Amino acid sequence: MEINERRVSQQLRNFERALTGYDKKEPLARYLTRFFKENKQMGSSDRKMTSRFCYNYFRLGNAYPQEPSIARLVVAEYLCEQQSDLVSLQNPELAQSLQQSISDKVDIASRLTGFDINLLFPLDAGLSAAIDRTLFLQSHFIQPDLFIRVKRGQEEKVQQILQREGVVINSVSGQTIALPNGSKLQHIKGLNGLYEVQDRSSQYTLNFMESGANESWWDACAASGGKSLLFLDKYPAAKLLVSDIRLSILRNLDERFIQANITQTYRKKVVDLTDAENVKAALQDERFDGIIVDAPCSGSGTWGRTPEMMQSFDTDRLQYFTDLQKRIVAQTIPFIKVGKPLIYITCSVYQAENEAVIDYIVNNFGMRIEKMEVIKGYESKADSMFAARLLKV
Secondary structure, eight states: OOOOHHHHHHHHHHHHHHHHTOOSSSOHHHHHHHHHHHOTTOOHHHHHHHHHHHHHHHHTTTSSTTSOHHHHHHHHHHHHOSOOHHHHHHOHHHHTTTTSOHHHHHHHHHHHSSOOGGGSSTTGGGBOTTSOHHHHHHHTTSOOOEEEEEOTTOHHHHHHHHHHTTOOOOEEETTEEEEOTTOOOTTOTTOTTSEEEOOHHHHHGGGGOOOOTTOEEEETTOTTSHHHHHHHHHOTTOEEEEEESOHHHHHHHHHHHHHTTOOSOEEEEEOOTTOHHHHHHHHTTOOBSEEEEEOOOOOGGGTTTOGGGGGSOOHHHHHHHHHHHHHHHHHHGGGBOTTOEEEEEESOOBTTTTHHHHHHHHHHHOEEEEEEEEEOGGGTTSOOEEEEEEEEO
16 A cells, blocks of 8 residues: 555654653643644544554653654654554665564664664663563563453453444453453443453452451552452452542542442541551551552553653652652551551562562561562563562561
């Protein structure tokens, strides 16, 4: 098929306008939504291609830094796509191998351009040791899947609805269904309340949350309630306390629980986990059979979804998160019953936020590691995470 050069030129102009206006102070997705609202003349195909170009551009991370934006975009398109009119026009030599594997294309791009994959990811010398660095770096050229968790007992019904509506299903494993990124489920009749959007790796953390009957648990950094919903789906009889630092966050959690048709009674408290006096005042003499700390973190295991983050992360920001994580676990551990677990979770790939925090817990609070794992989402088009289960002795 003949390439429309005028069309490609227009796509490049749209990309350059979008990129020039982006100051990295907000997520790229939010910025693009606003950009498209302000540029109503752009049709659906224009918006789609501008989004694709912007996301692929940022998937280069910190690699190929000195080149003009168009030159970077050509290499990004080459690495991320199997077909690209832009690459065919701008670099016919690269275009000859567009359909090859990512590992082959990385080698070819390194040979034919100034691209160096070793510069892509910030602070990559500090990755958790279990991570395959080569596969992890290459995974950033692949758009992750959209994962949903189906409500227990509704697996067959949900699959039937998706098939009826012609939704492409990439894979199914138990309650986890993988769909192409961008799949629209919100308006499908009969699905509401039967599923939650939740990454595959996040769902996997349930394996660390084993609970007995009628136990009392605390989700200390509940945020929008993803881990709480996951936990209650398997342990509906648990007595659950959810907390976060702001009431507005817990109100959003309430709304999500209502949408998920959660009927179990749960308690909620506003708690500042960096303030020992605030925690003591909120919890007093309570003791729990399990505490979940889904800790604030760099989010570095999710940057395949938000690649713009790779260009704005540094050692100061990493230090901020590790200090915060240690303060939070220090405030939660006193409220665990002896012999009961602390579940520590991050969506980070940095050793400083993962194994180093576990070492801190073990060395300072006498807890014992029952199990811990780097969850290698990069092997399955998912987020990469870390989870550990420690027992109070």
